Amino acid sequence: MSTHPRLSMNVATLRHAPFAESLAVMTGAGYEAAGLWREPVAAIGLAEAAARFADSGLRLSTLCRQGFFTMPESPERRASIDENRRAIDETATLAAAGADGSRAVLVLVAGGLPGGSRDLPGARARVADALAELAPHAAGAGVTLAVEPLHPMYASDRAVVSTLAQALDLAAPFPADVVGVTVDTFHIWWDPEARAQIARAGREGRIASFQVCDWATPLPADVLLGRHYPGDGVIDIGALTTAAVDAGYSGDIEVEIFNEAVWASPWSEVARRTAEAFEASVAPRLAAAVG
Amino acid sequence: MSTHPRLSMNVATLRHAPFAESLAVMTGAGYEAAGLWREPVAAIGLAEAAARFADSGLRLSTLCRQGFFTMPESPERRASIDENRRAIDETATLAAAGADGSRAVLVLVAGGLPGGSRDLPGARARVADALAELAPHAAGAGVTLAVEPLHPMYASDRAVVSTLAQALDLAAPFPADVVGVTVDTFHIWWDPEARAQIARAGREGRIASFQVCDWATPLPADVLLGRHYPGDGVIDIGALTTAAVDAGYSGDIEVEIFNEAVWASPWSEVARRTAEAFEASVAPRLAAAVG
Structure with a gap:
């Protein structure tokens, strides 16, 4: 049993699986690569997680996630910067433990407006400041720090980085192997500039991660959880995949789904359905690169 | 009793008020201008609505709304174009019935992806086609047709026009007095380009309507209804008002709120609170223009 060689399961798709079980599900389903999250790693400790990840034979595609550094200078901001340094070190450790082809990529979610603030330009400027502070450590x-633009519906409470153009502008002052971007179909599909900015990201060598999942309406009550298997929604995932391929992206492609119904399904079924959805929606656009 | 001379109540804020009652509420609260909706007008007939509107002494700021023309060529598309022509004629009739300073502006919401389609560029191209077809009639x-970019969270099911830049690009082929844009703080506040594009809209003479309301999280289960009184959320409405003033916008400013709790409040209270919110969040930025 095997899956497409460029498919990576982001473990958020198996939300309730403990770390070891998520690895077993992926290897059992034939996956070669995984995107990990910090919380399950922390639950068993980094050393144990790294050892188990090494044993799994999986490649690391990304570690998700840190960031959350929009607050003004304060002890809280110092704690966030420190936490990001720890996340960088974890990324290096897990990438070293992973199979050949592992990539040391840390996904960064900017954070929303600080409580009580309406100063969006200020919050965005503090994201730039944080990157400048973290880049030497990375x-x-x-x-590679992979700045992820999130859908604009999260601008107030989760991520003040809202477009791929903005993420690329934030990355621009730094070397491309130190600060790149995460391209997630769910977050950018609506953008009239999406394909042009994917092309730009490729030209600038900054596509550090490519993630796919689908959008469908109506949104659920918790709009964080409205993500679907590729092909189950309205996003032209094939076209965005082609844009990434044409931009030169040749790395692993993660499927990352936040969805209560998916999370409530048997993990092996989620792994199988994810692989099938990838075959149907993404793989045909990779044929040239694989063949 | 009077309100700010540039404040206009968009009657959607008084969702459940019949046409005549909404006019009475507004004039009773000292409003000088109103943004009307087609449905309450249709409920009593255009001639009757125009007569009552003339009697009210209110100015027309906009008529909301038509558009919804993303479908491929079909009888359904022909029906939509015809409906838009009727809406244009209604706008002219109501503006003529309104007090001096009334503006004949029809707000256009593009419509979402046609059922079963993932072709976002195609849907967007058909918006351009519809404008070309309607511009001579307008x-x-x-x-003036006022293309309204809606928040990207509505791109799939309500409006494939998602940014002010995109709306201005759609308007560009036409004279500015025939096709302009609607700038609504709720829809564009998150956009890193918001202020620059408001400035551009001003330079190009295309700000046909400026609407204000606020964004707060968490969003309600129906994300259409997450709009709040100016000042009750995270949008820097003052800064966006200043951007519109600096761009040369000197027309009425509508408060348009979709919110079940607001709709369930006594209409006179809604009118009063709207005026108070406008005084606090918008009026200070208009002082130079008014003084």
Whole structure:
């Protein structure tokens, strides 16, 4: 049993699986690569997680996620910067433990407006400040920071980075192997500039991660959980995949789904359905690169 | 009793008020201008609505709304184009019935992806086609079509026009008095380009309507209804008002709120609170223009 060689399961898709079980599900279903999350790693400790990940034979595609550094200078901001340094080190450790082809990529979610603030330009400027502060540590650790633009419906409470153009502008002052971007179909599909900015990201060498999942309406009551298997919604995932391929992206492609119904399904079924959805919606656009 | 001379109540804020009652509420609260909706007008007939509107002494700021023309060529599309022509004529009639300073502006919501389609560029191209088809009729009627970009969370099911830049690009082929844009704080506040595009809209003479309301999280289960009184959310409405003033916008400013709790409040209270919110969040930025 095997899956497409470029398919990576982001473990958020198996939300309720403990770390070891998520690895077993993926290897059992024939996956070669995984996107990990910090919380399940922390639950068993980094050393144990790294050992188990090494044993799994899986490649690391990304570690999700840190960031959350929009607050003004304060002890809270210092704690966030420190937490990001730890996340960078974890990324390096897990990438070193992963199979050949592992990539030391840390996904960064900017954070929303600080409580009580309406100063969106200020919050965005503090994201730039945080990147400047973290870039030397990332460079020293050999880790790429992958700034992820989130859908604009999260601008107030989760991520003030809302477009791929904005993420690329934030990354621009830094070397491309130190600060890149995460391209997630769910977050950028609506953008009239999406394909042009994917092309730009490729030209600038900054596509550090490519994630796919689908959008469908109506949104659920918790709009964080409205993500679907590729092909189950309205996003032209094939066209965006082609844009990434044409932009030169040749790395693993993660399927990352936040959805209560998916999370409530048997993990092996989720792994199988994810692989099938990838075959149907993404793989045909990768044929040239694979063949 | 009077309200700010540039404040207009969009009657959607008084969702459940019949046409005559909404006019009485507004004039009773000292409003000088109103943004009307087609449905309450249709409920009593255009001639009757125009007569009552003339009697009210209110100015027309906009008529909301038509559009919804993303479908491929079909009888359904022909029906939509015809409906838009009727809406243009209604706009002209109501503006003529309104007090001096009335503006014949029809707000256009593009419509979402046609059922079963993932072709977002195609849907967007058909919006451009519809504008080309309608522009001569609008020009002949002396009506400005105000293309409204809606928040990207509505891109799939309500409006494939998602940014002010995109709306301005759609308007560009036409004279500015025939096709302009609607700038609504709720829809564009998150956009890193918002202020720059408001400035551009001003330079190009295309701000046909400026609407204000606020964004707060968490969003309600129906994300259409997450709009709040100016000042009750996270949008820097003052900054966006200043951007519109600096761009040369000197027309009425509508408060348009979709919110079940607001709709369930006594209409006179809604009118009062709207005026108070406007005084606090918008009026200070208009001082130079008014003084």
